[in-house]
Every structure is written in C-alpha cells, then in structure tokens.
Amino acid sequence: MNAPTSFDKASALREKLVVIGNGMAGCRAVEEILARDPERFDITIFGAEPRVNYNRIMLSPVLAGEKTFEEIVLNTADWYAQNAIELVSGDPVDHIDRTRQTVVSRSGRVEPYDKLLIATGSDPFIIPVPGRDLPGVVTFRDLDDVDKMLAAAGQGGNAVVIGGGLLGLEAAHGLSLRGMKVTVIHLMPTLMERQLDEAAGWLLKTELERRGQTILTGADTQEIIEKDGHVAGVRLKDGQEIAADIVVMAVGIRPSTRLAKTAGLDCERGVMVDDHMVTSDPNVLAVGECVQHRGLCYGLVAPLWEMCRSLADHLTGSPSGYLGSVTSTKLKVSGIDVFSAGDFSGGDGAEDIVMRDAARGVYKRVVVKDDRIVGAVLYGDTADGNWYFDLLKKAEDISEIRDGLIFGQAFALGGGANADPNAAVAALSDDAEICGCNGVSKGKVVETIQAGACSLDAVRSQCKASASCGSCTGLVESLLALTLGDEVQAGAKTLCKCTSFTHDDARRLIVEKELRAMPQVMQELHWTTPDGCASCRPALNYYLLCAWPGEYEDDQKSRFVNERLHANIQKDGTYSVVPRMWGGLTNPRELRAIADVVEKYDAPMVKVTGGQRLDIFGIKKEDLPAVWADLNAAGMVSGHAYGKSLRTVKTCVGSEWCRFGTQDSTGLGVKIEQMTWGSWMPHKFKIAVSGCPRNCAEATIKDFGVVCVDSGYELHVGGNGGIKVRATDLLCKVSTEEEVMEHCAAFIQLYREDAHYLERTAPWLERKGLEWIKAQMFADPDAVRRLAARFRHSQKFMQDDPWAKRASGDRSDLHQHLATVRPAQTEYA
Template sequence: MNVTNREKLVLIGNGMAGINTIEQMLKLAPDKYEITVIGKEPYPNYNRIQLSYLLEGSKTFKDTILNDYPWYEQNGIQLLTGVEATRIDLSTKRVQMSDGQFRPYDKLIIATGSNPAMLPIPGVDKDGIVSFRDMQDCQRMTDAACTFMRAAVIGGGLLGLEAAKGLLKLGMQVTVVHLCPDLMERQLDSAASAMLKAELEEQGIQFLLNKKTVEILGDNRVKSLQFEDGSKLETDFVVMAVGIVPLTTLARDCGLEVGRGIIVDDYMQTSAPDVYAVGECNQHRGISYGLIAPLFEQGAVLAKHLCGLSAQPYQGSIVSTKLKISGVDVFSAGEFQDEPGLDVIRMQDNWKKTYKKVLLRENRIVGGVLFGDVSDSAQLFKWVKAQETMTREIHEQLVGTSHMEGADPLAFVTAMPSDEIVCGCNGVTKGMIMHAITEQGLSTVDEIKTCTGASRSCGGCKPMVEQILAMTLGDRYEGSHTVVESLCGCTTHNREDVISAIRDNRLTHVREVMHVLDWHNLEGCTKCRPAINYYIGMVWPEAFEDEKDSRFVNERLHANIQKDGTYTVVPRMYGGVTTPEQLRKIADVADKYDVKMVKVTGGQRLILLGVKKADLPHIWEELGMPSGYAYAKALRTVKTCVGSTFCRFGTQDSIGMGIVLEKKFERLWMPAKFKMAVNGCPRNCAEAEIKDFGIIGNEGGWEIYVGGNGGVKLRAADLLCKVKTDEELIELAGAFIQFYRETGKYGERTSDWIERLGLPAIAQEIVENKERRKELVARIELALQGLHDPWREVVENEGLRHQLYENIHVK
C-alpha cells in the first residue's frame, strides 16, 4: 500500500495494553496504518508488571523495557513521549495534546489505563504518601527508603504486598494495613491467605488486619495512621494500594458513553464510530479488568478487527493471579471460595508449606488455588478456562500420583490444540511458538521470548514454553540429553569418570588417576592436572597430599602474577575488619619493599600491588597475616555491612557472622572461586545477591541467596531458603558448599552450577532432606579438619621460610 494512502491510527497511551494491540496489528497487516503513539510518561513501552522487581532491586529499568526506541523507528511508528492528550474532537477526528499540537486520525484507540485509588480521608494530601503505579512511584519509594525507617502500606491485595516486599528489601520496617481479615481476599481463601501471611511475617513484614484507616495524621508530612477502632500506627511513609480507577476523563469530556470505565462492545468499539478503547480504561459487559491477560485478550480481538480480519467477539475473561514476590509462590484462577454446590479437592502440607485446592461444579473444574508449589498453574488455568470435566487422569496429576515411571512429561503440551494461548500476557499460542521454532531454527527459551514475546512479561508461562520447545525439537533439544564433555584433550573421560575412578580404586595421586584411566598425555596439562588434584582432595580429604606441581603458579606462590611480571599480596581481613596494628604492618611492608600501590579491593581488604617475586616470602613473614587466597579456587572474601553493631537499620550482627563464616571455611578448596556476603538488614549494602552465597538479615532471622555472580556473566542470586537461627545458617552454608564441592565441575562457578543442576534439585538436597544435609555437613567437617594454612607455617617456621625463598629463586 502506498504510504500516503495509509489510514492514520492514533493510540493514546504508551502502556502495555495499547502497544500489545499495535504489536499484533503489525503482525497481521504491517502496512495498513500510519501510526502515532502519544505517551504521557517520558519512556518507551515498559513492563508495569515488573515494577515490584524494580523496586526490590532484582531488575533494572532497562530490564523492564518491552519495546525500545529503535523498535518504534523500525516499525514506522511516531512516538510522542512526555506529552498528554487533552482533548478528542469527534467531529473533526483530531486529538489535541498538551503542547498545543493536533493529530488527525482515521481510527483512534484510547488506552489511557487507570489511576490508583486514594482513600477519601483527611490528611491524604500530606507529604510522604504515594501510590504504586508507575516508574515515578518506584523512584519516590526508593528515595524515601534512603531517609526514613518506617513504612505503612494500606492495602493487602496483590499490589500492596508487592510494594511491601519491595520496601522491606530497601531496608524499611514495613507494616501492611488491611481492611479485611484475609490478605488477597479477592484471589485466595482463608487457608491460603493464612499461609501467605505466615510466610511474609517470617520474611519480616508486619500486618494489621481488620483495620480501617480513617485519617492520616501529621503537620505537613505523615506521622501516623488513625484507625476506626481508636488505635494508631506511627509511620514515616505511606503507600496507598487500595485499587484502581479507570481513566475516563478524556472520553467523558468528548461525549463518549462512560460508566466506571469507557463502555465498549465485544470488538472494543466505543459509542463513537472509529473510536476504540482497550485495557484498564474500558468497561466491557459491566467489568473493568485490572490484570494484564484480559487486556491482551481484548487487544487480540481489536487488532484483528482493525486489520479487517474475521475475529471472534470478546466475551470476557476468566482471570488468574500470580504474586510476584521472591520466595513466595501463589497462584489463583477462577472461583476460589467454598460455596454451596461446589465440590472441593484440597491438599495442605504445613511442613512443606504447600497448599492445593481445586473447585468443581457438576464435576467441571471452575477454579483453584496453589500456594508454595505452582508447577501445575498452567495446566490448572487451562482446565479452569475450559471448565474441563474432572477425570481420573487429571485427579492423579493434581494429587501428585501421575508422574509414574513411563509417564510422558510432555503429554500435556502434546495434547494442547495449536490455537491455545500459552502466554496470556502477549497472546502467543502454542502454534505460534512451534512455527517460530521450526521456521527460525530456535533452540532456547530466550530465543523464543525474543521472537514471539512468550514469557516476556510475567514469566509464568516459561515452563510450558520450554516443554513446547522440547516437544518440537525432540532429540535435538539440548535439555533432553546431557552432552558428555571430556576433562580436556588429554583424555576422553569426563568429570564423573574421574571421580568414580578415584573413589572406586581409592586413588590418591594425580599420576595414579592418569595411569588407571589411560590418559593420552601421561604428563597431563594445566587444565586436567589441577582438576584431578582437586577431585582427589574432595573425595579423600583425610588422605589428601596436595601436589604443588599440579597447581597453577598463582596458587604455588600464593600471589597473583600481574601483566608486568610483579605479584599481588592480599592478606586476609576477616569480614572486612582490620586493626591499627595490621594497618601499620601493611604500611611498613609497603614502604620497605617499595610496593607500587596499596588499594582497597571490592572484597573489603587491602591489596599490595607490584610486589617482586623474591620479596613474597619476606612480605608474608613480616605481615604475620594469613593469605586472603585472592588467587585460589576457594573462599575469597566474606563481604559484610556494619550490621546491628553500628547501623541504625541493622537487625542482625553481620560482621560477627561474616567473621565466623570466613574463619570456618577459609583455605577449603572448591571447584572455583567462591564469594560470600552478609547483610544485617534488607538494604543489602554488602551486595549479597551477586555472591555465590549471600545472606540478608531481618527481624525474623536470615535469608540465604545462592548462585549470584557480579562478574562477566552477571547473575542475580536465587533465594534458597530462610532460617531463624545462626546455627541453621552455618549448617546450611556448610551443606551448600560441600554439595557444590562434590557436584561442581572444576572451574565451574556456582552461577553456572545452579543453572545446570537447577535450584529445586539443590534445595531438595540441602534444605528439604535433613538427613542428606547432615551427611554433607559431616563430610565438610572432615575436610576442614585436615586444613592448614601454608603461610602460617611460613610465618612460624624459619627453616621453611628459607627453603621457600631458595625455591623461588631456583624457579
């Protein structure tokens, strides 16, 4: 179609519902319209669903962007940001904007979304009161956490709880105030709500239920909340999360029919010709939806209609809900309360903290609730939407007896029709995913996400997307079989072969292993010799004799070689704590041996740079401090904040715990370098969530995060579990490290190890299986008993110092 003859389409609103409609239109008829998008916020299209992740710090703003500026340019879309539509002239078909400009339209889509509801009570206009709706709200909350201690969140629904967890992560003391006796009462029954409350209390959030806020007290700024029963809550900051109000002013002013929202028909058309409304701003058959999946379903119908294609009318949506809080899995779909005429299938395991409930009407599945384990959420939602008849097979799957030997794990996705929607957030069907895999040669979930948008928004459909990928690729699917990697070019044997040979034949020397396994190169190489040496020490710690020739030069000399041929010396400073005496020694050594630079490292210790090789033993002798193992595949650092000892926000003794952990596990060899961090509160100053083993303290105990990496391959750590006592924390740290030592490949960081094994498998071994945990702890204690610090020997043994000095000069 000639560009000059294209119809003009104007979209008011640059949010998820409107842009998703445009995305679908571009797939159906990319040249039909000349498109202009008017966006009030000064950003491209971003994912509001992930604001909670942005607030808690697990994602950046860049992570939330769905369509960047180049996307608009590539699709010929004129994007106007930071400008607001102020008037629609239905007679002349023009939209006026806040900057005085006009935009003519042939077709107009209103996707203005909604505003947060604010309680109509005295004091609501004071400083320190915000909603939780957009990027600016996130920034206000983050800024407040830097200054104030106490936060109150009014509203115990989905958004309120996500805001509360985000503020808790920012280090604030958070109290959720809720009008009802149950949290998320629109999605959960009392049993699931009680489990959710208990879990969040354990994380550190406090609750005041059955509380009606009647006034906000303070002068210019909020000081406290006044409740109807006469009680008060002192607070410095308030987040309102009590619902949303569709934005209808623009539509009402131009004469469109408006109820609670802009009234639309089954094709999203308003009361005016060529004017449509999609998303939270509209009202369809008396309902205004606030969840993303229904809005995308509306967008799919509207896109087909505007492209002149046959479309099934939109008849409303069955909604599902997932709570986006790290460490808390909650899912709800359809009906959820016990009512007359409903049959209930219910399973509750308080030890595992799981709950499953399915509701039937005349033997058809009409709703369900999952807590703790939401692995069945996609299947359950499908059954609820279809009001599937309950069968023996479905019942077996729900109660956990269908995963028997011989059962096909892909049976569910195989039976799905091609036109069934897999990603409700982006309207992606099973057929679209399969077509993209075969036509584009896709082989990973990330590639599917980029190509189709599936799993791009909330991520809830990712397991099903992966199952479809496995089904489509069959034997070509990388996840369906394990690629055997040999240890190096000197052998065809892999890690498992080597460890089995060491254990079965009780091999205790590197050359023994090479001989038994018929190494091609009997001298080995710099890749396999250190690996074999490590595996021998891991399997037989009590009989291990470290072979120095099988270690890297840095490990042999206890210093990292630099590009100019000099070395670095890094004394250990437990938990980042030092003393004036240690500082004086470091300064004296730096002067005496003409050290080029003394620098504070990212691991909270001092590094001496530019040390001559011949001076290494003398420097270590005069320092009289243990090595910080900055060169080793071992525990490098335990970074700490000042914690409850000094910080006004600190709830736990992070310094003390950091020193205990560092002294316990120092000098223990591991598959790769290992870093830890301990925070005294959720403000996370020690950056626990990019460490191999990160700990965050709160009033209820400790949260343990694992598998983080702040290096080249950036990875946020996963929440492993929460513990209440220091003893549990130390025990789990030992079990985790030992399991990593026993199952990690030599040179494999925990970030890659967790991706390979999967967090659930690791949690099963060290958290859920307490007997297995005890066995791991016993084995690491055995390994720890045989440890010694060679540099302590250097300091204490004059003869050894001279021998080492001579060896350095010879080499």
C-alpha cells in the same frame, strides 16, 4: 476525514491511527496491528510519561532491586523508529473533538485521526481520609511512583502499605528488601481476598510475617498523620497509630474514563465497548483497563492481550470478536508461589477438593461444579496452575480424572508421581496460556520454535515468552525439548531445578546485590521452592562463605553429612576418620594417639591413604565426637578427607634425603599445607610437591602441583587423577618458596571465586581456558598479590572452624562443639 470503504495499498494514503496511551495495552494493540498489516496505518502515539513503553507488571522487581528500568522496557526508541511510529511522550491528550476527528494535547498540539484508540488504563483509588494529599503519600502505578519509594527507602525508616491485594503486597515486599520496616494494613480479614480463600490467605500472611513484615488484617484507616508538613504515620479507627515515613496507597484501581466521558462516549464504570472493542463512536476504539465489556472491567494483563488481538482483527478486516476472559493470578513475590483462577467461592452444587501438606507449606483447592472446574487456589506448589486454568476455560468434563485431580496433571492422566514433566506440557492445548505476563500461548511458542528459535533466549527475544518475571521458564524449556528434541541449543546450566539462574549468575548477584543470607538469596533470585534442595543449598552456602568471609555464618545444615561429621560414611554404616598429617609427616605422639583410638574404639582397620595419611575405619557414628576429642588432644586436626576443601599436600623426601632431590619438597609441602588447610573450596583440592623432575609425588596430576628443579620451581595446575585422568598445564616458573606460596594462594583464590560449586579445577580450567587464568593472574603486576591477600583474609575465618583448630593448650571449646553436633534434618549424601 472518514476512512475509505476499501483500501488499496498501492494508491491510497494510509489511514491515520492515533493512540492515546503509550502503555502496555496501547502498544500491544499496535504490535498486533503491525503483525497483521504493517502498511495500513500512519500511527501517532501520545503518552503521559516522558519515556518509552515498559512492562508495568515488572515495576515490583524494579522496586525490589531485581531488575533495572532498561530491563523492563518493552518497546525501545528503535522500535518506534523502525515502524515509522511518531511517539509524543510527556504530552498527554487533554481533549477529544469527535466532530473534527482530532485530539488536542496538553501543550496544544492538534492531531487529526481516522481511527482513534483510547488506551488510558486506570487510575489508582485514593481512600478519602484526612491527610491523603500529604507529601510522602504515594500510589504504585508507574515508574515515578517507584522512584519516590526508592528515595524514601534510601533514608530508611518505616513504610505503611494500605491494601493487602496483589499490588500492595508487591510494594511491601520491595520496600522490605530495600531495608524499610513495613506494615501492611488491609481492610478485609483475608489478604488478596479476591484471589485467595481464607486458608491460602492465612498461609500467605504467615509467610510474610516470617519475613519480617507486620500484617494487620481487618484494619480500617481513619487518617494519615501529619508532622512538619509531611506524612508521619497512620491512625486506624480502633485508635492504633503506626509510624510511617512513607505511605503507599494500593487499595485498588478505577478505569480512567475522563477523556471518554468529556468526549460524549458511552461510559459506565469504564468506556463501553462491543466485542470488537469499538465504542459508541464507530471511529473510536478502546482497549485495556479503561474499558467495560459486557458489564466487566479487567485489571489483569491476560484479558488485555485478548482484547488487543480482537481489536487488531477488526481494524485489519478479519473480525474475530472478544467474548470476555476467565482470569488467573500469580503473586510476583520472590519465593512465594500463589496461583488463583476462576470462582473459588463455591455455592450451591459446588464441591471442594482440598489437599494440605503442612510440612511442605502446600495448599491446593479445586472447586468443581457439574463435573467441571470453576475455580482453583494453589499455594506453595503452582506447577499445575496452567493445566487447571486450561480445564476451567474450556469447561472440560473432569469426571474420569476426578480422583487424581488434586495431585496434578501427571498423576491424574495416569503417569503417576514419576511421569515425564514434558508429557504434561505436551497435553496442553495450543491456546493454553504459557506466559501470562506477555499473553503468549503454547501454540505461539511452538510456532516461534518451529520458525527457528532453537534456544530459550531466542524464544524470549522473538515472542517474549519467559522474558518478564521468568516463572514460565520451565514450560518454555519443555516446549523446546518437545519441539526440537536433540536440536535444542543448550543454554548455560541452571544451578538446580529450584531456579532459572546459573552458578555464575548466582555468584555475581550475591556480590552485586550484597546478599548475605541464604533466605535473602532465594527471595531476590526467585527460588521456586521454599528452602532450596540438596543441590542448591550447599552451593549457596559455599558462595556466601566465599563472598563474605567473616560476615556470613556457615550453615551446617547445608553441608554434606561427611563435612558436618568430619568422617566418611562407609557401606556398612560405620565411618572412617582421617586426621591431618602435615605434608605426610608424623611423630610418635601422633602415632600413639592413632593407636590408642584404634584400640579404644575397636576400629577393625587402619590404612595408609594415597595422600600419605592414616585412615581409621569402622568408627561408630555415636563415637565420632569422642574420637575427634582424643585425636585433637594429641594435636591432630581434621584432614578434611571428606570435605569440599583442601585434602592433602603430598610430598616426597626431597633434597633432605633423596640423592636426586633439588629442593626441600617436604618442608615446602608442610608450609603450603599449613597455609591452605581448612579452606573451603568448590570441590576437593589436592596439592603435591615433588623434589625433582622424577615427580615421585605425582604433582602433575594434582589440582596444584609443584615440581622442584635446579633453578627453582615449576607450578602446574588443573590436574586430576580420578576417573578422568588429566595432566596439569604449566602455569609459570618461580625462583623462591615465598613465590610458590604466593602463587598457590592466588590460584586457589581465583578458583574459589570463579568456579561453580562441585566443579574440580580440571573442568574449570578447560571451561575457562589456561590463557584466561593466566590473564587474571599475570596481566596486572599486582594481581597475584591481591588474590593472595584475599585468600589469606578468608583463611583467618575458615581456620577458626572449631573442627579444624590446631591443638594448643585447653581444647574444651572443641570438645564442647563436637559433643553438641547433631544430624541435620536433611543429610545430603
């Protein structure tokens, strides 16, 4: 049946559209058609895989354990049903009969069509070497391939990836994170040679080797070695043998043209199409990696989206025409920023503008010809990639901004280093690409926001920008700010500018994914900076300490300088030192030690603190190790007056001396301090024990306060006596000192495990709510006991900190530790 020359929605039957291929290109073409004319076609989609359409770009994060299959699904079963699309999955088309205008599936199903869309994608290229068909040799094209790699990784051992291109490196990264020892074999001397020049390729190779992968460039595979009917290794032509429990072939792809060729359609490298994606048969169209347009075949996603738009325009009566694509590439390996666009090979008349910053691991190269950008390679800092790409696609004259071009958009356009980053996004044209994974332009994002998407999540759900790899999240947030101003619906605050994850996300994923090292966290969670910043490093260090006590080794470089030196820096550059006095108590030995230190190091002032301790001011930085050694020799340890930790336990004299006292507040305060000292927390933590309701120790403005009463003890939480004063909330009442200790430990541990880094108990309690805290502690009769047990377990390791050890006999270990302390490369103020 031929398509009608005119289409009357009210009276004519819908045209029958059959799509061969349930992948990204085929379904995107259908989406574009539905957006233009949802009533035009009766649609059937044949898919080779027994599943719905998913984002193949995100197979790498699935392999790496960063996403699940459900998280990369693009079109759910509900989408097919809601749009009256019949999905025939797991039953690929085997034959096209153009005379009868039917397709025949592998199971024998015959489906007629008025219009046929071929979206068969590409086939992985298998190098013709002996052993290529052995069990254990896999490609990396679909979810079944990922499942095979995951099964191999579950057994551990060695993996060899043949191919150092984009896909091969992503496969290597995922297998490495899964615990395999990975070797990458690449024929060419430069990794990703189609996207990177030699300098950027070398930087990439160096970084991957630093992460534990073995990278062999200029290596030619001779054969796959077999043992007991399974792959056992790879032999190179130079004789080198590499053991392998799995071999991943990732050397390239070829357009899948078998169906088109056997149907008699014109094919060369790919299925030949015109600017409207029509093949040599006017009723058959093709789109995606299987096509050849104007002599070119494309293996990246952005051109596919442009093809789909032109195809949909043609089928719905408003032809636009596809003129070809200029492509850009981003590497999706966590923590490595690589961007490439256009032609970086140079040639006659071309000039290179290059910037190298070895300390930051940044390399930028922009290739200019006739005052226009023709290519760009960015490594380590890709923030301006979209801008360069926009200038390249439009062939804009850059002569007036050439001097500042290499320093990025803000600098080149006159804003300098401190320019508003939103202004740079505002300068992008409406057709500038924002989300490469889903082919979303700036104009589309703005249109979506103006239509009512007032938050990042809303934009993601409605136009898919930032919904895949997340690298364009910052751009989308800038567009939200530019379009809506103060009307933007605030989402959860990210941990810092280095990541799109929140504090809660980071804490949860550290435990769920069993991340036990800071570089591992940054790789897994897509950190956009090589080593983090002054905001995220201390936070991650604390979260790792809290999650894995005794396993994770405290990173002193990630601590604030005051915590590393156990001293508070003062405005004249000297330091103050606060030794601990348990519950505010002291003795002649300790007082003599303090007096000796004051005289020996010429400290100009000693002051009683609000926490009932003595603060020694004016100590020079170089004297700090010796000061602490002298104090420790007298049995005095750090008071942590400068740490994100327990500061003090303030007490009154209680029933031992005071005529109003109801309980031994001083003795209880000492016990609590001895239990909790040395514990690292999200923020400073203060405790007080008042011996009676007169509350002389001010327990009701402390993080944890105990008020002694005739019947026992009132426990108060969430107080703050700082700039924003907050009185405590009553948590509960208990009868014994043992219950006070247990509840104190449990509350601290709940705070430690849930609060954000640098969040005091007062804002934490207000954010979570007192009822939530009570539910965590009291809904289960054993919850307090379990929390307290976890606290005591972590304390075993925290109180092993040499700075914090109590004096007992020989203190040479502490003295040695203090003597070797050196300032870190970056001192967080």
